[in-house]
Amino acid sequence: MSIFNAIKRLFGMSDTPQNQTQKIVDTDIPEPKQASKSKLATETSIEKTEKEISTKINDDNKQSTETTEDSEYIDENIDSSTNTTIKSQKDKLEDSSLTTKDTKHYTTHHAIIGAGPCGVVAAETLRKENPTAEITLIGNENEPPYSRMAIPYLLINKIGEEGTHLRQSDHYQKQNINYLQQTVASVDANKNELVMADGSTLVYKKLLIAAGSHPIAPPIEGIDLPNVHSCWTLKDARQIASIAKEGSNVVLMGAGFIGCIILEALVKRGVKLSIIEMGSRMVPRMMDEKAGGLLEKWCIEKGVNVLTSTKITAIKESDGNMRVELDNGDKLVADLVISATGVKPNTAFLENSGIEVNDGITVNNKLQTNIENIYAAGDVAQGKDFSTGKYEVQAIQPTAVDHGRIAALNMSGKHVEHSGSLNMNVLDTLGLISHSFGLWMGVEGGDSVEIYNPDAYKYLNLRFGTDENADVLVGASTLGMTQHIGVLRGLIESKIHLKEWKEHLLVDPTRIMEAYLASTQELDNAV
Amino acid sequence: MQKSLHLDPAKCTGCLQCEMACSYEKLGEFNPSRSLIKVFSFHFEGRFAPYTCTQCDEAWCQRACPVDAITLDMSTGAKIVIEDKCVGCKVCTISCPFGTVNYVQQTGKVAKCDLCGGDPQCAKACPTDAITFIDANATGYDRMKAYAEKSLPSAEASA
Ligand SMILES: Cc1cc2nc3c(=O)[nH]c(=O)nc-3n(C[C@H](O)[C@H](O)[C@H](O)COP(=O)(O)OP(=O)(O)OC[C@H]3O[C@@H](n4cnc5c(N)ncnc54)[C@H](O)[C@@H]3O)c2cc1C
Ligand code: SF4
Numbered sequence: 001m002s003i004f005n006a007i008k009r010l011f012g013m014s015d016t017p018q019n020q021t022q023k024i025v026d027t028d029i030p031e032p033k034q035a036s037k038s039k040l041a042t043e044t045s046i047e048k049t050e051k052e053i054s055t056k057i058n059d060d061n062k063q064s065t066e067t068t069e070d071s072e073y074i075d076e077n078i079d080s081s082t083n084t085t086i087k088s089q090k091d092k093l094e095d096s097s098l099t100t101k102d103t104k105h106y107t108t109h110h111a112i113i114g115a116g117p118c119g120v121v122a123a124e125t126l127r128k129e130n131p132t133a134e135i136t137l138i139g140n141e142n143e144p145p146y147s148r149m150a151i152p153y154l155l156i157n158k159i160g161e162e163g164t165h166l167r168q169s170d171h172y173q174k175q176n177i178n179y180l181q182q183t184v185a186s187v188d189a190n191k192n193e194l195v196m197a198d199g200s201t202l203v204y205k206k207l208l209i210a211a212g213s214h215p216i217a218p219p220i221e222g223i224d225l226p227n228v229h230s231c232w233t234l235k236d237a238r239q240i241a242s243i244a245k246e247g248s249n250v251v252l253m254g255a256g257f258i259g260c261i262i263l264e265a266l267v268k269r270g271v272k273l274s275i276i277e278m279g280s281r282m283v284p285r286m287m288d289e290k291a292g293g294l295l296e297k298w299c300i301e302k303g304v305n306v307l308t309s310t311k312i313t314a315i316k317e318s319d320g321n322m323r324v325e326l327d328n329g330d331k332l333v334a335d336l337v338i339s340a341t342g343v344k345p346n347t348a349f350l351e352n353s354g355i356e357v358n359d360g361i362t363v364n365n366k367l368q369t370n371i372e373n374i375y376a377a378g379d380v381a382q383g384k385d386f387s388t389g390k391y392e393v394q395a396i397q398p399t400a401v402d403h404g405r406i407a408a409l410n411m412s413g414k415h416v417e418h419s420g421s422l423n424m425n426v427l428d429t430l431g432l433i434s435h436s437f438g439l440w441m442g443v444e445g446g447d448s449v450e451i452y453n454p455d456a457y458k459y460l461n462l463r464f465g466t467d468e469n470a471d472v473l474v475g476a477s478t479l480g481m482t483q484h485i486g487v488l489r490g491l492i493e494s495k496i497h498l499k500e501w502k503e504h505l506l507v508d509p510t511r512i513m514e515a516y517l518a519s520t521q522e523l524d525n526a527v
Numbered sequence: 528m529q530k531s532l533h534l535d536p537a538k539c540t541g542c543l544q545c546e547m548a549c550s551y552e553k554l555g556e557f558n559p560s561r562s563l564i565k566v567f568s569f570h571f572e573g574r575f576a577p578y579t580c581t582q583c584d585e586a587w588c589q590r591a592c593p594v595d596a597i598t599l600d601m602s603t604g605a606k607i608v609i610e611d612k613c614v615g616c617k618v619c620t621i622s623c624p625f626g627t628v629n630y631v632q633q634t635g636k637v638a639k640c641d642l643c644g645g646d647p648q649c650a651k652a653c654p655t656d657a658i659t660f661i662d663a664n665a666t667g668y669d670r671m672k673a674y675a676e677k678s679l680p681s682a683e684a685s686a
Binding site for chain 2: 086117121147149150153158159163164166167193397398401402405406411425427431433435439482483484485486487488489493494512513514516517523
């Protein structure tokens with residue numbers, strides 16, 4: 001948040017951008033209620049929206065009211081176990097936000113497809129920027145908005161399901177964000193209309209697609225057996241929890257980032273775990289041979305059966321027993337097979353929409369698609385990578401959140417360029433912590449320095465750029481380090497010229513914090 | 528006006544009183560290795576620099592947390608970790624570009640400076656005024672902090 005905004009807030013000024021650089025593109029930030037709605041209604045030839053207000057109060061007291069008014073409201077999807085009071089309902093009626101209960105045709109100013117972290121942050125940012133706009137957040141999972149990243153911690157009972165939920169259950173009501181549990185079946189970009197799986201429609205002015213990604217199932221015989229699951233949704237997590245008990249045999253297919261993240265949770269549940277990876281090492285997209293090798297050794301020492309350079313050829317079931325067949329001829333008994341072989345953006349519903357899709361939805365540096373009033377963000381979008389400048393799907397949480405915020409700011413009429421998200425990961429594998437940042441594999445002609453101490457399970461590799469950036473850190477990977485790690489991000493993203501500190505780091509790469517401080521602060525005189 | 532920690536490397540003698548005080552306040556024992564403020568030394572120059580969270584406006588850590596475990600303490604402006612909510616995923620530790628949120632293996636959670644609820648013990652303990660707790664505006668420290676934040680491209684989104 002800028003100081004400018006902070007000052008504005010101090011003086012109770014609105015957050016609507018007012019200075020020249022933050023030119024409002026959309027001069028039509030809606031006035032509340034009628035104005036924008038009647039506009040929408042005339043602009044589009046949708047059927048006259050049904051006028052129904054349906055508000056459900058606490059399930060506990062079984063009170064529910066249905067009235068007919070000049071607007072529509074929905075709140076049945078928000079966990080209704082909390083303080084919905086008569087007063088707050090009245091407020092809502094007066095706010096006359098737009099949505100309906102089970103009627104067919106909605107309108108909204110901002111529609112967001114996908115209620116994961118990206119969609120939620122976008123909705124909140126939109127609300128902050130546009131205090132009165134109608135915001136509809138659409139999610140197709142039968143849950144409140146939640147964070148997939150929390151699933152491993154749910155699996156070890158570190159948190160309950162509510163611990164995975166994004167925000168408190170009354171948050172969306174308080175923010176006046178309509179949460180709609182629907183599956184968007186198609187987008188009609190000409191009519192600015194979403195068509196839901198049940199035939200309902202939603203007319204929008206601006207649309208954000210934050211539909212995330214889905215696990216891809218490798219084409220293997222038996223992949224559709226009932227006890228073969230991915231570990232992507234809360235629903236998956238419940239199924240895994242019901243089978244992965246102390247002593248049960250679990251085979252994890254894929255030792256990529258997600259596979260390794262759930263590995264720890266599975267071991268902590270006390271299962272007998274085998275992990276099968278096609279590639280020559282674990283987490284090949286985050287670690288080089290040395291770090292990947294150390295991680296594998298560590299896992300094996302902890303009792304995990306790790307098989308790299310190995311393929312599953314088939315999963316077979318007979319007499320209620322599953323057997324996993326490997327290309328080396330071995331067979332593994334399994335009560336549960338978890339498939340974690342990669343994810344793919346959810347773009348199938350955009351076919352014929354005219355929205356351009358490559359690996360993910362293609363966007364410009366404002367996270368805008370080829371259609372002016374449609375934006376895309378998060379796992380589903382092919383956003384800019386900080387290090388390469390290329391547009392690619394990153395599928396990580398910090399990027400999803402950054403995207404959501406920047407897309408929402410642009411949708412609000414601000415000009416905010418996305419300068420690229422840094423690809424970064426942190427992994428805790430049975431207590432061995434690893435990180436990767438940016439161009440961790442290095443760039444041709446760039447210097448690098450490493451510490452490799454296999455006995456202590458320690459690894460650190462710093463990568464520098466070339467030419468005029470020869471003293472700029474461009475990537476790093478670590479194993480067995482936990483202190484001041486974030487400064488690696490700071491050094492890479494701020495492109496600080498380390499000058500003589502590069503030489504110091506080449507001698508002792510652990511001194512990243514000192515390098516940062518010496519390069520950004522005046523150490524010998526007061527400010 | 529909210530106060531902030533002002534860190535002045537030029538005045539630091541490297542006595543580590545701040546690390547002692549911090550760990551004592553947080554853990555009830557003198558354990559500098561778990562202090563939330565750290566004194567970095569530059570031996571060849573004979574210099575020291577105390578460093579901890581600047582409670583930056585961007586709050587990268589807070590934004591990155593998947594379970595809302597980092598919140599703003601309205602009274603002090605500090606970004607604080609709610610221990611009960613933190614699942615220890617460490618995403619905040621890679622998100623903070625200043626390296627001031629750290630994972631603590633003993634607790635399975637992260638720790639960062641919370642300004643001791645408005646009475647930072649490190650500032651009290653510092654014998655040379657290298658660490659002071661003062662009006663943020665009075666010193667230009669705020670400008671320096673803002674500058675550091677602005678040098679990061681991911682900050683400009685809130686410009
Ligand atoms: C077990 C696990 C652990 C993870 N750990 C980490 C980690 O440690 N670090 C990290 O950076 N990342 C991690 N990730 C990845 C991270 O969760 C994702 O990058 C993040 O969730 C992306 O957010 P998003 O909002 O873009 O998409 P999602 O969270 O996938 O949300 C998109 C939502 O849109 C819904 N949707 C899709 N299509 C439609 C439609 N047509 N109509 C309506 N709704 C629709 C989806 O069902 C989904 O609910 C992990 C993921 C998993 C599964
Ligand atoms: S480690 Fe804790 S505070 Fe940090 S992002 Fe994860 S859950 Fe949030």
